[in-house]
Amino acid sequence: MHNFLKTAFAAACLTGAVATAATAADVYDLDQGHTEVIFGWSHAGVSMQHGEFEKTEGVLTVDPNDISKTKVEVTIDATSVSTGVEPLDTHLKSSDFLEVETYPTITFVSTGVTKTGETTVEITGDLTLHGVTKPVTLAAELTHQGPHPVGKFLDYYKGEWMAFAASTEIDHMAWGVGNFSTGPISIEINTEMKKR
Numbered sequence: 272m273h274n275f276l277k278t279a280f281a282a283a284c285l286t287g288a289v290a291t292a293a294t295a296a297d298v299y300d301l302d303q304g305h306t307e308v309i310f311g312w313s314h315a316g317v318s319m320q321h322g323e324f325e326k327t328e329g330v331l332t333v334d335p336n337d338i339s340k341t342k343v344e345v346t347i348d349a350t351s352v353s354t355g356v357e358p359l360d361t362h363l364k365s366s367d368f369l370e371v372e373t374y375p376t377i378t379f380v381s382t383g384v385t386k387t388g389e390t391t392v393e394i395t396g397d398l399t400l401h402g403v404t405k406p407v408t409l410a411a412e413l414t415h416q417g418p419h420p421v422g423k424f425l426d427y428y429k430g431e432w433m434a435f436a437a438s439t440e441i442d443h444m445a446w447g448v449g450n451f452s453t454g455p456i457s458i459e460i461n462t463e464m465k466k467r
Contacts, residue, residue, distance in 0.1 A: 301329035
């Protein structure tokens with residue numbers, strides 16, 4: 272009986288360890304210094320213009336056993352919008368566009384991830400912009416996974432990293448943002464993320 276209990280206890284511990292390993296997730300934090308959130312629009316059909324949000328926070332949670340369980344949460348500081356032209360930045364922050372005094376943040380929370388290739392996925396999620404939440408789909412490509420090459424020289428970069436390039440297009444009018452451009456708004460994201 273004593274041996275049976277020992278065996279049963281060992282089996283229970285092993286089962287628990289396997290279950291824990293199976294459900295363990297890797298968590299990565301967005302590196303602000305190496306993240307770009309760039310948007311582009313057609314200015315009344317005359318020319319393409321671009322801007323960037325300079326302050327972004329984000330967390331990526333990856334289940335190594337099931338890519339579909341990957342979670343992405345991003346918060347963008349809408350007040351950090353920058354085009355390099357101060358009067359335009361002021362206008363974009365106004366009630367004509369982002370209305371940042373009322374809606375200071377833009378968020379994206381993923382609802383699903385689907386693998387589309389060896390290094391590519393589609394990330395669906397809810398984009399909250401200008402107080403309106405609607406679904407969007409990002410086409411994303413993994414551009415790096417593993418130790419950061421710069422980790423050989425600087426301690427900050429030691430550890431595991433992941434990097435992505437992602438893009439989508441949205442109808443800004445669906446979020447009630449401006450009516451001075453024609454066609455969709457393009458969004459491009461390039462980011463490096465460090466494992467906790």
